[in-house]
Every structure is written in C-alpha cells, then in structure tokens.
Amino acid sequence: xxxxxxxxxxxxxxxxxxxxxxxxxxxxxxxxxxxxxxxxxxxxxxxxxxxxxxxxxxxxxxxxxxxxxxxxxxxxxxxxxxxxxxxxxxxxxxxxxxxxxxxxxxxxxxxxxxxxxxxxxxxxxxxxxxxxxxxxxxxxxxxxxxxxxxxxxxxxxxxxxxxxxxxxxxxxxxxxxxxxxxxxxxxxxxxxxxxxxxxxxxxxxxxxxxxxxxxxxxxxxxxxxxxxxxxxxxxxxxxxxxxxxxxxxxxxxxxxxxxxxxxxxxxxxxxxxxxxxxxxxxxxxxxxxxxxxxxxxxxxxxxxxxxxxxxxxxxxxxxxxxxxxxxxxxxxxxxxxxxxxxxxxxxxxxxxxxxxxxxxxxxxxxxxxxxxxxxxxxxx
Amino acid sequence: xxxxxxxxxxxxxxxxxxxxxxxxxxxxxxxxxxxxxxxxxxxxxxxxxxxxxxxxxxxxxxxxxxxxxxxxxxxxxxxxxxxxxxxxxxxxxxxxxxxxxxxxxxxxxxxxxxxxxxxxxxxxxxxxxxx
Amino acid sequence: xxxxxxxxxxxxxxxxxxxxxxxxxxxxxxxxxxxxxxxxxxxxxxxxxxxxxxxxxxxxxxxxxxxxxxxxxxxxxxxxxxxxxxxxxxxxxxxxxxxxxxxxxxxxxxxxxxxxxxxxxxxxxxxxxxxxxxxxxxxxxxxxxxxxxxxxxxxxxxxxxxxxxxxxxxxxxxxxxxxxxxxxxxxxxxxxxxxxxxxxxxxxxxxxxxxxxxxxxxxxxxxxxxxxxxxxxxxxxxxxxxxxxxxxxxxxxxxxxxxxxxxxxxxxxxxxxxxxxxxxxxxxxxxxxxxxxxxxxxxxxxxxxxxxxxxxxxxxxxxxxxxxxxxxxxxxxxxxxxxxxxxxxxxxxxxxxxxxxxxxxxxxxxxxxxxxxxxxxxxxxxxxxxxxxxxxxxxxxxxxxxxxxxxxxx
Numbered sequence: 001x002x003x004x005x006x007x008x009x010x011x012x013x014x015x016x017x018x019x020x021x022x023x024x025x026x027x028x029x030x031x032x033x034x035x036x037x038x039x040x041x042x043x044x045x046x047x048x049x050x051x052x053x054x055x056x057x058x059x060x061x062x063x064x065x066x067x068x069x070x071x072x073x074x075x076x077x078x079x080x081x082x083x084x085x086x087x088x089x090x091x092x093x094x095x096x097x098x099x100x101x102x103x104x105x106x107x108x109x110x111x112x113x114x115x116x117x118x119x120x121x122x123x124x125x126x127x128x129x130x131x132x133x134x135x136x137x138x139x140x141x142x143x144x145x146x147x148x149x150x151x152x153x154x155x156x157x158x159x160x161x162x163x164x165x166x167x168x169x170x171x172x173x174x175x176x177x178x179x180x181x182x183x184x185x186x187x188x189x190x191x192x193x194x195x196x197x198x199x200x201x202x203x204x205x206x207x208x209x210x211x212x213x214x215x216x217x218x219x220x221x222x223x224x225x226x227x228x229x230x231x232x233x234x235x236x237x238x239x240x241x242x243x244x245x246x247x248x249x250x251x252x253x254x255x256x257x258x259x260x261x262x263x264x265x266x267x268x269x270x271x272x273x274x275x276x277x278x279x280x281x282x283x284x285x286x287x288x289x290x291x292x293x294x295x296x297x298x299x300x301x302x303x304x305x306x307x308x309x310x311x312x313x314x315x316x317x318x319x320x321x322x323x324x325x326x327x328x329x330x331x332x333x334x335x336x337x338x339x340x341x342x343x344x345x346x347x348x349x350x351x352x353x354x355x356x357x358x359x360x361x362x363x364x365x366x367x368x369x370x371x372x373x374x375x376x377x378x379x380x
Numbered sequence: 381x382x383x384x385x386x387x388x389x390x391x392x393x394x395x396x397x398x399x400x401x402x403x404x405x406x407x408x409x410x411x412x413x414x415x416x417x418x419x420x421x422x423x424x425x426x427x428x429x430x431x432x433x434x435x436x437x438x439x440x441x442x443x444x445x446x447x448x449x450x451x452x453x454x455x456x457x458x459x460x461x462x463x464x465x466x467x468x469x470x471x472x473x474x475x476x477x478x479x480x481x482x483x484x485x486x487x488x489x490x491x492x493x494x495x496x497x498x499x500x501x502x503x504x505x506x507x508x509x510x511x
Numbered sequence: 512x513x514x515x516x517x518x519x520x521x522x523x524x525x526x527x528x529x530x531x532x533x534x535x536x537x538x539x540x541x542x543x544x545x546x547x548x549x550x551x552x553x554x555x556x557x558x559x560x561x562x563x564x565x566x567x568x569x570x571x572x573x574x575x576x577x578x579x580x581x582x583x584x585x586x587x588x589x590x591x592x593x594x595x596x597x598x599x600x601x602x603x604x605x606x607x608x609x610x611x612x613x614x615x616x617x618x619x620x621x622x623x624x625x626x627x628x629x630x631x632x633x634x635x636x637x638x639x640x641x642x643x644x645x646x647x648x649x650x651x652x653x654x655x656x657x658x659x660x661x662x663x664x665x666x667x668x669x670x671x672x673x674x675x676x677x678x679x680x681x682x683x684x685x686x687x688x689x690x691x692x693x694x695x696x697x698x699x700x701x702x703x704x705x706x707x708x709x710x711x712x713x714x715x716x717x718x719x720x721x722x723x724x725x726x727x728x729x730x731x732x733x734x735x736x737x738x739x740x741x742x743x744x745x746x747x748x749x750x751x752x753x754x755x756x757x758x759x760x761x762x763x764x765x766x767x768x769x770x771x772x773x774x775x776x777x778x779x780x781x782x783x784x785x786x787x788x789x790x791x792x793x794x795x796x797x798x799x800x801x802x803x804x805x806x807x808x809x810x811x812x813x814x815x816x817x818x819x820x821x822x823x824x825x826x827x828x829x830x831x832x833x834x835x836x837x838x839x840x841x842x843x844x845x846x847x848x849x850x851x852x853x854x855x856x857x858x859x860x861x862x863x864x865x866x867x868x869x870x871x872x873x874x875x876x877x878x879x880x881x882x883x884x885x886x887x888x889x890x891x892x893x894x895x896x897x898x899x900x901x902x903x904x905x906x907x908x909x910x911x912x913x914x915x916x917x918x919x920x921x
Contacts, residue, residue: 071758196760203590307557
C-alpha cells in the first residue's frame with residue numbers, strides 16, 4: 001500500500017465527483033452548443049457547475065469562465081487584457097504558469113517587475129512599494145504558494161494596488177479547497193482555479209473575472225464561454241469540477257482541521273529529528289503543506305528512497321521537477337542553492353491518516369540515518 | 381433554447397393555415413420577409429362590409445417561432461376591426477409566446493405582415509372606389 | 512407513424528457534432544481518476560504515482576500515433592481541436608513571420624481556423640480565403656495561383672464538418688512542400704474515418720479531437736512533424752510540458768480516453784466504415800426521390816457517416832424542431848445558435864434558400880438500420896407538412912420563379 005503525500009501536485013478524484021461525471025461521458029454526451037435535447041442537457045449541466053464554482057469562491061456565475069486548467073487560466077489573465085499593460089508586476093515566487101506568460105509579455109515589449117519576498121516567502125510593504133514605483137498596470141500575486149504553502153495577504157495588496165488604478169490577478173490554484181476564498185472581498189479582478197487540486201478531474205479550471213475587465217480570448221473559434229474561450233466544453237470534467245467545488249465548500253472546515261492536525265503532528269515529530277529545517281515556519285501557511293530540508297542530504301535522492309519505501313512526496317513543484325532544477329521559490333527567499341537542493345515537500349490530503357504520518361516519519365528517520373552513514377563512508 | 385408550451389402548441393398544431401384568392405377585393409394579402417433572411421410570412425385577411433376581419437389565413441416559411449407567431453396572429457385578428465388589428469404590437473405576440481430574445485424578430489415580422497395585409501386591402505378599396 | 516418496438520427516441524444522428532464515449536473508453540478513464548487508480552501528476556518525477564501516469568500518457572501517445580502513422584514524439588496533447596488549430600496556426604505564423612506574413616486557407620474551414628486567421632490579420636498578417644468548388648473541394652490550381660513568395664502557411668481541413676467532403680491533402684501537401692510552405696490540416700473530422708499515414712504525407716501540422724471519435728471532450732492533439740522539423744511558438748506558457756509546446760498539467764484520464772478511442776478506431780475502422788457507409792446510402796436512397804432535395808458536397812470524395820441534404824422551400828430550424836425525435840443539426844454545432852445560414856453552404860454556391868434548408872445527418876457507431884428507416888419516414892412526413900405551410904412551396908407549385916420576386920427586405 002502506497003502512502004500519497006503529494007496532494008499539491010495532484011489529488012485523487014473523489015468518488016462522489018466521479019459518480020456525477022460518468023453520465024456525462026456516456027448517456028448525456030451531447031455537444032452543449034447543439035439545440036436539441038442532448039445538447040440542452042449538457043448546457044444545463046455546465047451552468048449548474050458554473051453556479052457551484054461561483055458559489056465556492058463567492059462570485060457570480062457570469063464571472064466564471066471555464067478553461068482547460070490552471071495554466072490556461074493564468075495565461076488568459078496575464079496575456080488577455082485588451083489594453084496590453086505597459087508594465088506587469090509579479091511576485092518572485094509565482095507558479096511557472098504565471099512567470100512564463102509574464103516573461104513572454106516582457107519579450108513582446110512590456111516591462112516586467114519582480115516583487116521580492118522576505119525569508120519566509122512573504123511580500124512586504126517595502127518590496128511592494130518598490131514594485132509599485134514602476135507603476136505596473138497589472139499585478140499578479142498568488143494566494144498561497146504551491147511549495148511552501150505560504151499565504152499572501154492578497155486582500156491587503158489588492159487594496160493597495162487598487163489605489164494606483166492597476167488590475168490585480170491572483171493565482172488561487174493551491175489555496176482553493178484549503179482556505180476560505182471570497183472573490184468579492186479579496187478585491188481582485190482576476191482569479192485562477194484548477195479542479196485537480198481539489199479532488200476534481202484534471203483538464204479543467206476556471207478564470208473568475210470582474211466582467212468590467214476587457215479580455216480578449218486567447219483561443220478562437222466557436223465563441224464558447226461567452227467568447228472568452230472557444231472550444232467544445234469539456235462537459236464531464238466541468239461537471240466534476242462543479243461537484244468538487246461544492247464538496248470543497250461543504251467540507252472545508254473538516255478538511256482543514258484534519259489536515260492541520262496531521263501537519264502539527266508531522267511538525268512535532270520533525271522537531272525531534274536533528275537538523276531538519278522547515279521553510280516558512282514563521283509565516284501563515286496552508287494547513288496541509290510542509291516544505292522541509294535535511295542539510296547535506298540531496299532532496300532528489302531522499303525522494304527516490306522514499307518512493308522505494310512506497311511513499312510519494314516531491315521536491316517541490318511538479319511543473320518544475322522535470323528540469324531537476326532548484327526551487328525558484330526557495331532561491332527568492334534567500335535560501336542558498338545547496339540547501340535548496342535538499343528540499344522535500346509533504347502535502348497532506350483529506351484522506352490521509354495518522355498512520356500515514358507515522359509511516360512517513362519512520363521511513364524518513366531510517367533514510368536519513370542510512371544516507372548520513374553513506375555520506376560518512378564516502379568521506380572515510 | 382427551450383420553447384414555451386404555447387409556442388410548441390401553435391407550431392405543432394398551427395391554426396388557420398391556407399390561402400385565399402388574392403384577387404378578391406375583400407381579401408388583403410401581406411407578404412413580408414425574404415428567403416435570404418430565412419423567413420417569409422404570407423398573411424391574408426377577409427374583411428366584411430363593416431370593416432371587421434371575418435377570416436384570416438397564413439403560410440409561413442421560417443423557424444418554429446415564426447410559424448407560431450403567424451398562427452397566433454390569425455387567431456387574434458379574427459373578429460377585430462381593421463383599426464383594432466393594426467394596433468397589435470409585436471411585443472404582445474412575443475410575450476404571449478414567451479419568445480426568446482433571439483426570436484423576437486419573428487414577432488416583428490408578424491406585426492409587419494398584418495400591417496401589410498391591411499394596407500393591401502385598403503389600397504384595393506381605394507382602387508375600386510376610384511374606378 | 513409506426514414506431515419500431517424498443518427503439519429509443521430521440522435517435523442520435525449528430526455524430527459530427529460529438530459522439531458518446533465508447534464504454535471501453537469510459538472504463539479506462541474511470542480507472543485513472545480515483546485513489547485506487549493512476550491519478551498522479553505525470554510531471555511528478557519523484558514517485559511511482561507520477562511514473563505510472565507518465566507511462567499511461569506514453570501508451571496513449573503511441574495509440575494516437577499508430578492510427579495516423581506518426582511517431583509518438585510528434586504528438587502534442589492539447590485541450591481539443593480548437594486549441595490545436597490555434598496553436599498550429601498562430602504558433603507557426605509567429606515562428607516563421609520573418610520569412611513572410613501571408614497565409615492561405617479556405618472559406619469552408621471550421622471557425623477555430625477562420626477566427627484564428629482573422630486574429631492574425633489584426634496582427635498584420637495577410638490571409639487569402641480560397642473559394643471551394645461547388646463540390647466543396649479545392650481546386651489545386653487555384654491554391655497554387657494564390658501562393659506568393661511570402662506565403663508561410665496553408666491551412667486546409669481534411670474532412671469538412673458540415674458537408675463531409677474529403678480534401679486531397681496528399682496533393683496539397685506535395686505542392687506546399689515544393690514551395691517550402693508549412694501545411695496545417697484540421698483533421699478533427701477525419702481521424703478514425705479516413706485512412707491516413709502521416710509518414711507518407713507532406714503534412715507539417717495536423718489537429719485532432721477525441722470527442723469526435725468516441726473519446727472524451729476536452730482533449731485533443733497536435734501532430735508536429737519532426738522530419739523535416741517544424742517549429743511552432745507555444746501559445747500557453749508555464750511548466751514547459753509537452754517539450755515546451757504546450758504547458759499545463761496533463762489531464763491523464765482524458766489522454767488515456769483519447770488513446771483508447773484511437774486504439775479502437777484503428778482496430779475497427781475498416782469494418783465500421785463499411786457498415787456506416789451502407790447506412791448512409793440507405794438513408795440517401797430513402798430521401799432522394801422526394802421533390803426538390805439536393806445533396807450537398809461531392810458524392811465521391813466523401814466521408815462515410817455524413818449526409819448533408821437541402822430540402823428546398825422548408826426552413827432548416829423549423830425542420831429540426833419538427834424532427835425532434837431525431838437529433839440532427841442544420842450545420843456546425845458551434846454556429847447553430849446563430850441565425851445565419853451555413854457559411855459552408857454559401858461558400859459552395861448554394862443560394863440562401865438552400866443554405867437555410869439544409870440538414871446534416873451524421874451516422875456513427877451506434878446507429879441502426881431501424882433508426883435510419885424511421886428517420887426516412889419521419890423526414891418525409893414532416894417535410895410534406897412544412898411545405899403545406901410554406902408560401903414558397905406554394906409559389907413553386909404555381910410555377911413562380913422565386914428569384915424574380917421582389918422581396919420586402921427587413
């Protein structure tokens with residue numbers, strides 16, 4: 001039996017979500033743009049899901065545009081503004097799907113400003129003021145970081161940015177389902193969501209937007225999603241996303257408290273192990289994420305050993321791990337490269353148990369010991 | 381697009397389908413629309429000496445909403461004076477059938493058709509009295 | 512009308528709009544979604560959950576490649592054919608714009624191609640929209656005549672979604688290759704229906720969809736040729752998935768579904784095509800003796816499942832309403848919410864009346880002979896009923912030439 005502790009990379013689909021989805025793969029297979037009954041059933045299902053997702057983040061259904069995932073939502077937000085911003089400010093710890101389109105815009109003649117973070121990964125008054133001095137017209141700051149789990153005070157920053165007249169986008173992909181999200185009270189104009197991080201299917205996400213913002217579609221064609229996003233709707237996945245969002249709202253409190261209990265247990269046990277460093281320990285974090293390192297033990301090596309023991313954890317963002325690079329989040333926090341190479345992310349899910357933490361810890365202690373001995377042998 | 385029961389009823393059981401002799405001086409014919417636009421409505425009224433519409437007939441090439449609009453219109457104009465009939469507004473037809481916004485033009489066409497039929501009848505009368 | 516016992520209504524005859532997922536596909540998909548299944552993120556390099564998903568993705572890539580005669584490395588996953596078309600056209604146009612800024616496409620392409628070309632026009636590209644012949648086919652000589660020194664891209668669909676005609680992509684490809692022009696083909700409607708072997712075709716980029724061949728909605732692919740190598744600029748930026756051409760977490764269950772759909776298609780295509788063609792012929796035989804019916808699109812270069820017919824003097828939308836026991840469309844699903852007549856039929860020279868009165872029947876895997884027979888009877892009855900209602904039919908019977916009538920425009 002494997003122990004899965006990499007929920008920030010992806011979550012298993014909830015059975016209840018799958019049950020909602022299955023009929024839309026088979027019996028109700030219509031194209032939502034068709035006018036006959038099958039088409040209307042599919043259209044109706046999409047609108048129900050839109051309401052569920054809207055409710056989940058306290059937005060109006062008309063503000064929800066379904067996309068193929070968080071990456072597309074982030075790309076649409078960063079590249080879609082009708083009046084292209086002359087300057088864009090993004091935090092140094094954003095996900096690749098925000099950083100890359102921002103860099104792409106920079107190539108196409110827009111100024112790109114980096115909002116720096118402190119040692120805990122938090123944006124500060126000072127770094128924000130410095131970024132705002134360049135008068136950005138679009139600011140993008142994630143709600144919660146995928147690697148450290150650090151929560152930024154987006155409502156505060158959004159208020160500050162609003163006073164300059166700039167637009168604000170927040171990538172809420174990791175935050176969703178792990179903390180309360182209120183689109184209206186956050187004061188942002190654009191917010192990205194992904195379904196597979198909250199026990200929904202992969203391949204679907206949404207951009208929630210203030211409809212006063214003029215966005216041009218990045219994908220052109222049949223004019224679906226009120227013209228914001230062409231392409232036959234991924235009906236079953238959208239239905240699944242809606243259900244997953246509904247369940248996430250209903251069960252938010254219990255999921256958070258059970259994750260937090262496991263996290264606290266994990267932190268307690270880790271504190272008993274010599275030399276373990278927990279990143280962003282002082283900042284407000286998601287209840288499920290622990291980003292740690294054991295100095296001198298390469299993170300990738302540790303992961304491979306853990307995997308052999310049947311435990312799935314990661315060294316950071318799944319999207320970066322293909323390049324086997326070092327976490328850019330940690331580097332931005334001023335962590336030196338050598339220590340950053342030792343990073344291991346544990347992300348807890350709703351179905352993890354006390355026992356999973358025990359299994360993880362005993363394997364961890366064992367591996368650390370073994371690897372430290374190896375290192376000593378090598379020195380000898 | 382979901383249609384109202386009333387609309388479906390008029391579409392499935394259209395009232396007063398048919399044609400009258402358009403050369404008859406007591407008959408007014410209104411033909412509006414164009415095949416290129418996807419709608420052609422032909423509405424005919426038979427008017428008695430008191431100026432009351434005794435009978436009405438229609439034929440329509442067009443979508444279900446256009447067919448239902450013209451069918452409903454024939455029911456409404458029967459027994460009305462020309463003046464009363466000319467006061468029928470497209471919005472009344474659209475409300476009665478609960479036409480979706482993209483189909484409101486069908487009710488406009490129906491209003492145009494009754495106006496055209498009345499005009500045709502009146503011009504025939506003028507021509508006759510001139511003769 | 513006599514209803515065949517046990518026949519489920521409405522009858523689905525809109526397989527070109529979308530298809531139900533094959534039950535084998537649905538099963539495979541369900542198996543990789545939950546905690547007991549292979550739900551991992553294929554980009555996760557550090558654990559077995561990620562590796563297993565990655566393996567499934569590779570397997571699916573092989574199935575897709577096998578059906579179309581490509582190398583698995585030439586397949587880039589997307590969220591559907593619309594994204595593939597956008598990525599291919601914008602991606603190639605942007606990459607090669609220093610060579611030239613002229614693009615050629617055809618007026619009967621899908622909106623995903625046409626609207627993308629319009630966007631490129633706004634960015635300063637020039638686009639030539641070819642008129643097809645009355646058959647719906649492209650005259651290669653006219654295509655050649657439209658080519659210029661600064662032409663960088665030709666985008667022509669393989670099978671048309673409305674009228675089902677098959678373009679000669681082999682010849683078009685050869686011509687493009689000889690002139691050094693990138694050739695993109697929208698094959699959303701042809702994969703699994705028309706034999707193709709990309710190893711022997713001069714096609715640089717080809718778009719695919721899963722939900723047109725019994726796979727799930729929300730997934731597609733773009734074939735990007737490796738030899739000679741074709742370059743495209745990514746349109747979606749992020750983690751650098753799909754060799755940098757398309758970022759975003761891979762939707763494993765969708766991809767697995769698409770792979771299974773393509774695998775089944777390869778196995779069953781020959782037999783299925785023969786069966787579907789027989790049903791299509793049966794349908795046309797049943798309808799063609801009615802007065803004033805017209806077959807749209809070339810009869811010979813034609814995909815098996817599509818039958819597009821114009822019923823003169825009957826308006827298409829009212830006919831669809833009358834035919835509510837069968838699910839058909841009056842054109843592409845993506846445009847059927849609008850009131851415009853089919854732009855495809857207009858482009859092949861059909862007049863407005865015929866363009867307005869067309870019905871697209873598309874037959875597929877689960878269509879039966881009984882369903883076709885029922886459809887024939889239903890269409891005959893309803894067309895007769897609507898013609899009784901039609902002032903145009905009356906005029907036609909009176910021998911009036913409709914073109915000579917002065918219509919009151921509105």
